[in-house]
Amino acid sequence: MAGLTAGKILRFDEVRGYGFIAPEVGDEDVFMHANDLVDEKYLYQEGSEVEFFMEMGEKGPKASHIRLVHQSTSHQLPRGGLAARTVSAPSAPDTERPAPATDDFTRDLTEALLDSVGSLTGDQIKQVRACVVDLARARGWVTS
CATH class of the missing domain: 2.40.50.140 (Nucleic acid-binding proteins)
Structure with a gap:
């Protein structure tokens, strides 16, 4: 070699x-x-x-x-998935906004995934999206 x-x-x-x-x-x-x-x-x-x-x-x-040589961490999940890190709820904004509907959140998330990592397959997008939507529901970040 x-x-x-x-x-x-x-x-x-x-x-x-x-x-x-x-x-x-x-x-x-x-x-x-x-x-x-x-x-x-x-x-x-x-x-x-x-x-x-x-x-x-x-x-x-x-x-x-x-x-x-260098991996941008902005587009990666931590090793072990979302469970590997603690996610805290964002601090309350000055003006309270209602949580988005799950369908709106899912659509926006899909667009963000496509824009940030264009090589994701459809199955990978579905897996990541399902995990993030479940987390968002559990945290009260979206409404059903």
Whole structure:
């Protein structure tokens, strides 16, 4: 195996399981495959900085042991899901607003998920949305 190399993901198709990395050094794109990812594949997005070991595959340079260098925590659930952290109710605003209806909250949440992490699958969106809506109901943040 060659030494550790850094680069940015040019594109990665989570469904097909492959993509390409632009290495910091060199001008040839490096092939990446989902089997070589260290983190969950949905975290690998276009523009993400990664470290990897460069190998020569049958068709050219290939990355192995691909690890994200920096993960934005704003779009991630904590390890272990929502139960892994304590969520406190927001402080009361100066003017009390009624809690939104669950349908409105669900629609807004779906749009937020699509806007923030475009590579989520429909099933992933449904799972996250159901978990967040249950939490919102339990906290009284939405009305039925």
